[in-house]
Structures are given as structure tokens and as C-alpha cells.
Amino acid sequence: MANVSVKNIRKTYPNGTEAVMPCNFDIADGELVVLVGPSGCGKSTLLRMVAGLEDITDGELQIGDRVVNDLDPAERDIAMVFQNYALYPHMSVYKNMAYGLKNRGTSKEDIDHKVREASAMLNLDDYLDRRPSQLSGGQRQRVAMGRAIVRDPALFLFDEPLSNLDAKLRNQMRIEIRNLQRRLGVTAMYVTHDQVEAMTMADRIFVLNAGRIEQVGTPSEIYRTPASTFVASFMGAPPMNLLPATYNGNGSVHLNGETSLKVDAPKDHIGDIQLGIRPEEVKLATGKSATPFKLELIEELGASRLLHGKLAGHDFTVNAPNNDAPLADNLMLDIPSDALHMFDHETGKRL
Amino acid sequence: MKRAGFANYWLPILLLLPQLTIIAVFFYWPAFNAVQSSFYLQDPFGFGSQFVGFENYADLFASKEYAKVARFTLLFTLLVTATSLATALLLAVKADKVLRGARTYKTLLMWVYAVAPPVAGLMGVMLFDQNIGSVTDLFAWFGYDYRLGVNYWDTAFAMIIVSVWIQIPVNFIFFLSGLQSIPQHVREAAMIDNPSGFGRFWQITFPLLAPTAFFLLIINITYALFDTFGIIDTLVKNNPASNPMTLVYKVFVDGFRGNDMGGSSAQSVVLMVLVLALTIFQFRLLERRIHYT
Amino acid sequence: MxxxxxxxxxxxxxxxxxxxxxxxxxxxxxxxxxxxxxxxxxxxxxxxxxxxxxxxxxxxxxxxxxxxxxxxxEKGGFTKTVTGMTMLMNSFILGIGFAIGKIILSMMAAYAIVYFRFRFATFAFWMIFTTILLPLEVRILPSYEVIQSIGLTNSYTGLIVPLLASATGTFFFRQFFLSVPEELVEAARIDGAGPVKFFIDILVPLSQTMIAAIFIIMFVYGWNQYLWPTLITTDEGLFTLVRGIRQIIQAYAEGSEIPEYGQAMALALIAMLPPVAIVIFFQSWFVKGLVESDK
Structure with a gap:
């Protein structure tokens, strides 16, 4: 078990591409950190640098109390679960799990003990003699986990481990991985592009964009106070509505000149802004103070429904509880003032 | 190269050393010698050699005989390539289509791949033999006096038939695998869009086979130029005098029989340039990616 | 397929x-x-x-x-020392020796090119690649002279090794190695496998089918060699079956008595039987190897 400390780490490819801009962070012992972002944002590169599969251009990486920049992956006391599992196709499940231990010179009895312990934990006892090709996707995933567990590493690395599974299995494995990590108390870095995975699994989320860490925070911090329009639109489904607006400095924003909304705490930024409103924080209303919304399309989700339409001429989505009531084309919305997120209209940073 | 390759210094060199040594000794050295001696005139009795510049090449291009061999090589290559490609394509299309016995047909049409060209040549010698040959009998039945090894074009005919016979399997295998890699949904969409099987073949199947066909074209040209050596050598029965031959065979005849080192080397170099041109052509095609994925 | x-x-x-x-x-x-x-x-x-x-x-x-x-x-040839059995054995030595040599050399070279970062990688690749430009037939005379000057004529080494100077196998394995998932080597590195261990424990077992396929193709190629054995072996004890065909043709062209048609045909059949049998029995491997190697 160990903490991870990253100081000014950066990755530049020989052709000049900046894959990861200098970044600093610490991961506490036993913490599960999720790196999330769109493809090409540098999250995998960052993970692979920690794993030792990618050279570190600059900076210092510390796992436990060792600086590991120049250590081989095998010497870093880490284990990694890959997206396509990377199981050795010609080896049995048992041998797949034992291979890393064998290479470290662990004794036969110890290997057997550890593999059996892991296989019991992962319900793989009946499959130890099978080849990976004879297993289902979920089982392969477990073997990949098992291979990591038997190593008893200081740090777990997950590189989009669930993206090859179907939706149902993904939900199940998500919980399993989370439980396992808690039970083992091992520090973990988890890369995904799926914001639901990030929200549900993380102790802390790192949102990455274009090689830069945009925001670090607990899931609820990320959700409640997104640091930028990028984070706001990336985290949350359906994504936050973003509308161009102007702020007059005395407590209200104007959409399109006519529609205006009250803001709780006045800010000193006067002029053009981006206004963010989460679809689920808006309620259907009837009152006079409400904002008119033109309904165009309803998506039924069962428990709730998504209402797509126009608010002050801009695309807008409302996530409303489903009470089966018929809806008119012109609705009124109640937008509470604490649901308003204001962003700089140029930099996209939170105001 | 893999992104997470090993950064070992000596190991890759050690791994490459055997291959590179063999290539250096048995490829680069002889190739270099060929280029070098093409600029020298060698005494046939081995008493030294004299630098003559491009004289060997000049002689070569002025030679009527060389021109004749070159013309025959061109004709031979065209006929062998066209005939074996067309036959193999027809057979592959049919083998892909039939439901029954597809496996058996496949085996029957590809096993000849393993027959050595000179072995096929020997069978050709028997089949086309003046005394005992069945094909000769067949010609006689039509009133033609077929003479292998005596009549220039009669020998050429046998060479082409035997060369095509050997080359059909490779073409068949590639065409069939090309046909079978056409996705089922494309076939089904074509079935819906075009009721005519013939139309479907030319408008859908054939264009999708184009990459395979271009690749095979190069393979076949190379085959006809170089790999038919054993067939030609057996069919001319050690007596190339009045018989047709290809450029490669002439390199051999002039070098080993005629002891004309310089001339033979110049011919080798000409062939090298030809292969180089073919390879560049092939890569230009590959670059332009005549395929649709 | x-x-x-x-x-x-x-x-x-x-x-x-x-x-x-x-x-x-x-x-x-x-x-x-x-x-x-x-x-x-x-x-x-x-x-x-x-x-x-x-x-x-x-x-x-x-x-x-x-x-x-x-x-x-029956002892044949000019010296009346060589039998069909001798030639059959020589054919097997050539076919198997060539195929094994080819597989070992090209797997090693392809492994170096695909899995290592080193300065000469591109140079080595092109040096090997260039060999496809010149088939043996084109450079036959100078090749013969080189072998002669090293004194390798009439030896199995002289028969087999020069045939190994080509890129075909290397390309085949290079293609295959490139198609092996990247993560496998990464997982192996995390599991503590160095380059040698990875090669022996993972890559070679993983290539089994490919090795079988290329073995068939190379065996057939080696077995069917004609021109090179014709030049290199004058000692009849080293004749292969396919090389023996040339003797038959020569006798046939020169002889005045009734040629031994039946025996010649029998020898031709024996010469084609082993490679044909292998191609038919291991058809699916062979086809896979052929189609994938040339892409």
C-alpha cells in the first residue's frame, strides 16, 4: 500500500506533441482516483507513465517513498488491468495469474496459495484450467483482475477495464471492482472515458482535457461546482445546458435580451457570460415568475423524461419526473437561482 | 514498432546478426559483383578482365537475339499471367458459389501448388513428346504435326500450358480468399439492388476483388519472369538452341554455357532494374490503396 | 478462410x-x-x-x-552411386533444413525489428527488405561464384544457407508480430518478463500456428528448389529428387536406347508426393500462411 506523488510530470513526444502538460497531484494511500476525459486527452498516457510503459519526459514520479522514474514496470510494484485484458491466450487462467509471480521467483507453494486465494475472491475456482478463449467477457475481466491481485501491488492501474463489456455486465463489474479495491485497501488509478463510471467509483475525479487536468475533486464537487464549461458538459447525463447570456452586475442574467433570471450571489463580472443549467435542476411550473420553454420532443426514460426544446431561442433540455401528464407545447419552467452556473464566455472558466 | 518496445542495446543487434550476415554474404556481395562485372569484359579462359564501361550493355541492346528473347519473354509473361489469372478467377467464383463439394473442389484445385516446376516440366515433356505424348496425339488427330523441342512455337505452347497449370492454384487460393472476405451483408445488399448475377459480379464483386487482382498481377509477372526457370529448362531438354527462352534463362545460358560473364552480368543488372520498377509500381499501387476499408 | x-x-x-x-x-x-x-x-x-x-x-x-x-x-546417375532413396533423403534435408533455418532467422530478425527501439532498426529493415528486389535467379552467376570462392559447393551448407538470404519469412513474422495486441508485451513487462522471457514464454507459443504455416510454405519452397541445387551440387550423393529430374531429362535428350519412361514418371511422382501431401493435409494452415504472408 502506498501513496503516489506526482511532481511536474510532463510528456512530450519526439514530434513535439504535448501529450501531457506539466501536472502535480498526490494520491493518498488506499484512495481510488479516476482519470476521466474524452479520447486523446492524455489520461491513458498519464497512466502509462505511472506504469512505466511510457517514458517520463520531465518531472518526478514517486510511488510509496521511492522515486520510480527510471524503474522498469516490473520493479515499480504496480499491477495493471488493460482494456482488452491482455491475457496470455496460450496459458490457462491459473498460469496467467501465476506468470508474474513466477518471474519474480516466488515459490511454487506461495504462488499456488495466492492464485487460489484470488480465484476464490473472484469466483474463478472452476475455470483455473481453462484458456482465456473459453471464458466469457466478464470472466476474462476477472482473470485480468486476478492477475493484478496476486501480485499484491502497492498500486493498481486500470486502463478502461470495462469498455469491452456490455452495459449490464459493466454495471456489475463496476461494483465488484469498487468493493475489491476497498476490501484490499489498495491505492488505485482508474482511467475511463465514461463519466458514469467516474462518478460512481471515484474517491476523487481528475477531469482531463487536451493534456491538462481541468479539475480535481470528489464526484459531488465535480458535479456541483464544475470548474469550467468543459467539465460541466462532460460530467452529467444529459449534459448541462449551456446558454450565452449577459450579466448586468446587479443580480440577474439576461438571455436574449428579454428573458432574465435571478442570480443568488452577485459577481463582479459584468458582460457576456456562459450560463449553465443542469436539466435535472429545473422544474415545470406555472407561476408568473417562471421562464417560458417551447417543447419540441419528449424522450421517455421510464422514471423520468427528457424534454427537448427551446429556451429563449436556445436548445435546452429538461429532465422532469415522469407523471404521465400530457404536456402542452408551451411550458413554464422554474429555474432556481442556485441552479445557475456562470462561466467566462471566452475561457469557459467558472466565475 | 510497438509503442512499449524494449530498450535493450545489444539484444536486437544479436537477433539481427545471423539474418544480416547471411544477406550480406549471399545477397549483397553477389549483387555487388554482378553490377561490377557488368562493366568488365572477362577473358573466357579466366585470364583477367578489362574495364569496358557500358560496352556490355551496348552490345546487349544492339543484340538481335537479346531483342528476340525479350519479345518472347514479354509475350510469354502476358499470356501466362492473363490465362492463369482468368482461369483461376472463373474457378474461384464458381467454387465460392457452389454449395456442395466446395471443400473437395478447393483441394483439387490447389494441391498442384506443391508440384515443383521442373517436375511439371518433366510431365510436360512426356505429354508433349513426339513419340508417346498424348497431347501430340491430340494434335495429330486434328491433322497438326506437333514437334516439341523442334518447332519454336510448339515448344512455346508447351511452356505456356505447363506454366499456367502450375500457377493456377496460387491465383485460385488468393481469389477464393478474396471472395470469401467480401462481407455477407455486402452480398445481400447487392442481391437486393441488382437482380442480375452477372451484373452483380462486375459491379460489386469484381471491384471488391481489385486489390487481390492487382497484387496477383505483380505476383504472376514475377512468377512468369523468374520462377518458370525449371519449366523452361526441362522443356527445352538441355538444348536451348532453336527453342524459345526467357530473359532469366538467357542469363543462365550465357553465364554458364557461354562463359560470357560480363554479358550475363549486364543482363542480370537489366533484370534487377526491371524488378525494381515492378516493385516501385506495386508500392505506388499499394500507396494509392486500391481497397475500400 | x-x-x-x-x-x-x-x-x-x-x-x-x-x-x-x-x-x-x-x-x-x-x-x-x-x-x-x-x-x-x-x-x-x-x-x-x-x-x-x-x-x-x-x-x-x-x-x-x-x-x-x-x-x-536402382543406382543411377553417371557414377551409378545415387539411388532414389538418397535423393529422397537429400530432398528432406533441404526442405526441412531450409524451413527451420528460415523460421529461426526470420523470427529473430522480425522480433528485433518489431519489439525493440534501437537506432539501426530502419537501416536493418531496409537492408532485409531490399532482398525482395532480386530473386536468386537474377543474381545466380555471381552467387555461384561467391559460394565457389568460399568453397561451399557440394555441401549441405552451400545448398541451404544461400537460399536463406531473402526477406520473405521476416516479413511474414513482422506482419504477424505487428498484429499481436500491444498490451500483451506491456502486461508481460509488468509481470516482470524481459525481452528473452517474453519471446520464449509468450511470443513463440503464440506464433505456433504461424510457424506451422510458414514451415509448410518454406518446406515446399525448399523441396522444390531446382536451379540452385543444379549449380551447387555436382556430387551425385547430394542430389535432391528435383535436381534428379534434370539428370533424367539429360539422359532422355541424349540417349539412343528406349528411355525409361516408367521409371522417370515414378521418380516425378515421388518427387511431388511429400510436398503435395503436406499441402493437402495441412490445407487450412497452408492457405492461411500463404494468404497472410503475401499481404
Whole structure:
């Protein structure tokens, strides 16, 4: 078990591409950190640098109390679960799990003990003699986990481990991985592009964009106070509505000149802004103070429904509880003032 | 190269050393010698050699005989390539289509791949033999006096038939695998869009086979130029005098029989340039990616 | 290549005649491929005088034992020392030696090129790649002289090693290694496997099918070599079956007595049997190897 400390780490490819801009962070012992972002944002590169599969251009990486920049992956006391599992196709499940231990010179009895312990934990006892090709996707995933567990590493690395599974299995494995990590108390870095995975699994989320860490925070911090329009639109489904607006400095924003909304705490930024409103924080209303919304399309989700339409001429989505009531084309919305997120209209940073 | 390759210094060199040594000794050295001696005139009795510049090449291009061999090589290559490609394509299309016995047909049409060209040549010698040959009998039945090894074009005919016979399997295998890699949904969409099987073949199947066909074209040209050596050598029965031959065979005849080192080397170099041109052509095609994925 | 039966739905009755047509073409094609060898087989079972008088035979005679026996065990050649058995053994040595040499050399080279970051990688790649520009036939004379000057004529080494100077196998394995998932080497590195361990524990076992496929192709290629053995081996004890064909042709062209047709055909059949058998029995591997190696 160990903490991870990253100081000014950066990755530049020989052709000049900046894959990861200098970044600093610490991961506490036993913490599960999720790196999330769109493809090409540098999250995998960052993970692979920690794993030792990618050279570190600059900076210092510390796992436990060792600086590991120049250590081989095998010497870093880490284990990694890959997206396509990377199981050795010609080896049995048992041998797949034992291979890393064998290479470290662990004794036969110890290997057997550890593999059996892991296989019991992962319900793989009946499959130890099978080849990976004879297993289902979920089982392969477990073997990949098992291979990591038997190593008893200081740090777990997950590189989009669930993206090859179907939706149902993904939900199940998500919980399993989370439980396992808690039970083992091992520090973990988890890369995904799926914001639901990030929200549900993380102790802390790192949102990455274009090689830069945009925001670090607990899931609820990320959700409640997104640091930028990028984070706001990336985290949350359906994504936050973003509308161009102007702020007059005395407590209200104007959409399109006519529609205006009250803001709780006045800010000193006067002029053009981006206004963010989460679809689920808006309620259907009837009152006079409400904002008119033109309904165009309803998506039924069962428990709730998504209402797509126009608010002050801009695309807008409302996530409303489903009470089966018929809806008119012109609705009124109640937008509470604490649901308003204001962003700089140029930099996209939170105001 | 893999992104997470090993950064070992000596190991890759050690791994490459055997291959590179063999290539250096048995490829680069002889190739270099060929280029070098093409600029020298060698005494046939081995008493030294004299630098003559491009004289060997000049002689070569002025030679009527060389021109004749070159013309025959061109004709031979065209006929062998066209005939074996067309036959193999027809057979592959049919083998892909039939439901029954597809496996058996496949085996029957590809096993000849393993027959050595000179072995096929020997069978050709028997089949086309003046005394005992069945094909000769067949010609006689039509009133033609077929003479292998005596009549220039009669020998050429046998060479082409035997060369095509050997080359059909490779073409068949590639065409069939090309046909079978056409996705089922494309076939089904074509079935819906075009009721005519013939139309479907030319408008859908054939264009999708184009990459395979271009690749095979190069393979076949190379085959006809170089790999038919054993067939030609057996069919001319050690007596190339009045018989047709290809450029490669002439390199051999002039070098080993005629002891004309310089001339033979110049011919080798000409062939090298030809292969180089073919390879560049092939890569230009590959670059332009005549395929649709 | 999986199942060859296409599942294209079709109306049963309407297309019957076209199916008959399709089968006719395939049968004709198969006959064209089979007939010469069938004739060789039937002819090899007849007496030379009979063949000389009546031409190639279309059905089996009674002399099959004698002809094959003579082809295999009678001492032939100018020195009367070489038997078919010797040539058969030499053919196997050439075919297997070539195939194994090729696989070892090219796997090593391809492994170095694909899995290592080193300065000469591109240079080595092009040095190997260039060899496809010049088939042995083109540089035959200078190659012969090189072998002669090293004194390797009339030796198995001289027979096999120069044939290994080509890129085919290296490209085959390079293609295959490139298609092996990247994560496998990464997982192995995390599991503490160095380059040698990874090669032996993971890559070689993973390449089994590919090795089998390339073995078949290279065995056939080596077995069928003609020009090179013809030049390199003058000692009849080193003749291969395919090289022996040339002796038959020479005797046939020069001889005044009745040629030994039956025996010649028998030898031709023996010369084609092992490679043909391998190609037929290991058809799926062979086809896979062929189609994938040349892409």
C-alpha cells in the first residue's frame, strides 16, 4: 500500500506533441482516483507513465517513498488491468495469474496459495484450467483482475477495464471492482472515458482535457461546482445546458435580451457570460415568475423524461419526473437561482 | 514498432546478426559483383578482365537475339499471367458459389501448388513428346504435326500450358480468399439492388476483388519472369538452341554455357532494374490503396 | 478462410441449370489439374517398350512395383552411386533444413525489428527488405561464384544457407508480430518478463500456428528448389529428387536406347508426393500462411 506523488510530470513526444502538460497531484494511500476525459486527452498516457510503459519526459514520479522514474514496470510494484485484458491466450487462467509471480521467483507453494486465494475472491475456482478463449467477457475481466491481485501491488492501474463489456455486465463489474479495491485497501488509478463510471467509483475525479487536468475533486464537487464549461458538459447525463447570456452586475442574467433570471450571489463580472443549467435542476411550473420553454420532443426514460426544446431561442433540455401528464407545447419552467452556473464566455472558466 | 518496445542495446543487434550476415554474404556481395562485372569484359579462359564501361550493355541492346528473347519473354509473361489469372478467377467464383463439394473442389484445385516446376516440366515433356505424348496425339488427330523441342512455337505452347497449370492454384487460393472476405451483408445488399448475377459480379464483386487482382498481377509477372526457370529448362531438354527462352534463362545460358560473364552480368543488372520498377509500381499501387476499408 | 459454402439464399428450382453449369466448370478445372498427374501415375505402371510403342497409358498396368522399385533403389546417375532413396533423403534435408533455418532467422530478425527501439532498426529493415528486389535467379552467376570462392559447393551448407538470404519469412513474422495486441508485451513487462522471457514464454507459443504455416510454405519452397541445387551440387550423393529430374531429362535428350519412361514418371511422382501431401493435409494452415504472408 502506498501513496503516489506526482511532481511536474510532463510528456512530450519526439514530434513535439504535448501529450501531457506539466501536472502535480498526490494520491493518498488506499484512495481510488479516476482519470476521466474524452479520447486523446492524455489520461491513458498519464497512466502509462505511472506504469512505466511510457517514458517520463520531465518531472518526478514517486510511488510509496521511492522515486520510480527510471524503474522498469516490473520493479515499480504496480499491477495493471488493460482494456482488452491482455491475457496470455496460450496459458490457462491459473498460469496467467501465476506468470508474474513466477518471474519474480516466488515459490511454487506461495504462488499456488495466492492464485487460489484470488480465484476464490473472484469466483474463478472452476475455470483455473481453462484458456482465456473459453471464458466469457466478464470472466476474462476477472482473470485480468486476478492477475493484478496476486501480485499484491502497492498500486493498481486500470486502463478502461470495462469498455469491452456490455452495459449490464459493466454495471456489475463496476461494483465488484469498487468493493475489491476497498476490501484490499489498495491505492488505485482508474482511467475511463465514461463519466458514469467516474462518478460512481471515484474517491476523487481528475477531469482531463487536451493534456491538462481541468479539475480535481470528489464526484459531488465535480458535479456541483464544475470548474469550467468543459467539465460541466462532460460530467452529467444529459449534459448541462449551456446558454450565452449577459450579466448586468446587479443580480440577474439576461438571455436574449428579454428573458432574465435571478442570480443568488452577485459577481463582479459584468458582460457576456456562459450560463449553465443542469436539466435535472429545473422544474415545470406555472407561476408568473417562471421562464417560458417551447417543447419540441419528449424522450421517455421510464422514471423520468427528457424534454427537448427551446429556451429563449436556445436548445435546452429538461429532465422532469415522469407523471404521465400530457404536456402542452408551451411550458413554464422554474429555474432556481442556485441552479445557475456562470462561466467566462471566452475561457469557459467558472466565475 | 510497438509503442512499449524494449530498450535493450545489444539484444536486437544479436537477433539481427545471423539474418544480416547471411544477406550480406549471399545477397549483397553477389549483387555487388554482378553490377561490377557488368562493366568488365572477362577473358573466357579466366585470364583477367578489362574495364569496358557500358560496352556490355551496348552490345546487349544492339543484340538481335537479346531483342528476340525479350519479345518472347514479354509475350510469354502476358499470356501466362492473363490465362492463369482468368482461369483461376472463373474457378474461384464458381467454387465460392457452389454449395456442395466446395471443400473437395478447393483441394483439387490447389494441391498442384506443391508440384515443383521442373517436375511439371518433366510431365510436360512426356505429354508433349513426339513419340508417346498424348497431347501430340491430340494434335495429330486434328491433322497438326506437333514437334516439341523442334518447332519454336510448339515448344512455346508447351511452356505456356505447363506454366499456367502450375500457377493456377496460387491465383485460385488468393481469389477464393478474396471472395470469401467480401462481407455477407455486402452480398445481400447487392442481391437486393441488382437482380442480375452477372451484373452483380462486375459491379460489386469484381471491384471488391481489385486489390487481390492487382497484387496477383505483380505476383504472376514475377512468377512468369523468374520462377518458370525449371519449366523452361526441362522443356527445352538441355538444348536451348532453336527453342524459345526467357530473359532469366538467357542469363543462365550465357553465364554458364557461354562463359560470357560480363554479358550475363549486364543482363542480370537489366533484370534487377526491371524488378525494381515492378516493385516501385506495386508500392505506388499499394500507396494509392486500391481497397475500400 | 472458414467454411467455403456460401449461405447466399437462392430459390431452389430456378437456378438448377446454373448449378449444373457451375459444377461442370469446376469438374473441368479439377480434371485439368489432375489429369497430367493421373497419366504419370498410370504410365508409371507400364513397361518402357510398351510405352514407346503405344504412348502414354490411360490405365494401370502391371509394372508399377518394378518402376517404383527401380526409381527408388536402382543406382543411377553417371557414377551409378545415387539411388532414389538418397535423393529422397537429400530432398528432406533441404526442405526441412531450409524451413527451420528460415523460421529461426526470420523470427529473430522480425522480433528485433518489431519489439525493440534501437537506432539501426530502419537501416536493418531496409537492408532485409531490399532482398525482395532480386530473386536468386537474377543474381545466380555471381552467387555461384561467391559460394565457389568460399568453397561451399557440394555441401549441405552451400545448398541451404544461400537460399536463406531473402526477406520473405521476416516479413511474414513482422506482419504477424505487428498484429499481436500491444498490451500483451506491456502486461508481460509488468509481470516482470524481459525481452528473452517474453519471446520464449509468450511470443513463440503464440506464433505456433504461424510457424506451422510458414514451415509448410518454406518446406515446399525448399523441396522444390531446382536451379540452385543444379549449380551447387555436382556430387551425385547430394542430389535432391528435383535436381534428379534434370539428370533424367539429360539422359532422355541424349540417349539412343528406349528411355525409361516408367521409371522417370515414378521418380516425378515421388518427387511431388511429400510436398503435395503436406499441402493437402495441412490445407487450412497452408492457405492461411500463404494468404497472410503475401499481404
Amino acid at each position: 472458414t467454411d467455403t459454402t456460401s449461405t447466399t439464399p437462392r430459390a431452389k428450382k430456378r437456378f438448377r441449370w446454373s448449378a449444373v453449369f457451375d459444377h461442370s466448370i469446376l469438374i473441368l478445372g479439377s480434371l485439368f489439374m489432375l489429369l497430367p498427374v493421373f497419366l504419370a501415375l498410370t504410365t508409371s505402371s507400364h513397361d518402357n517398350v510398351e510405352i514407346q510403342r503405344e504412348g502414354l497409358k490411360f490405365w494401370f498396368g502391371s509394372d508399377i512395383d518394378e518402376n517404383f522399385g527401380n526409381a527408388m533403389f
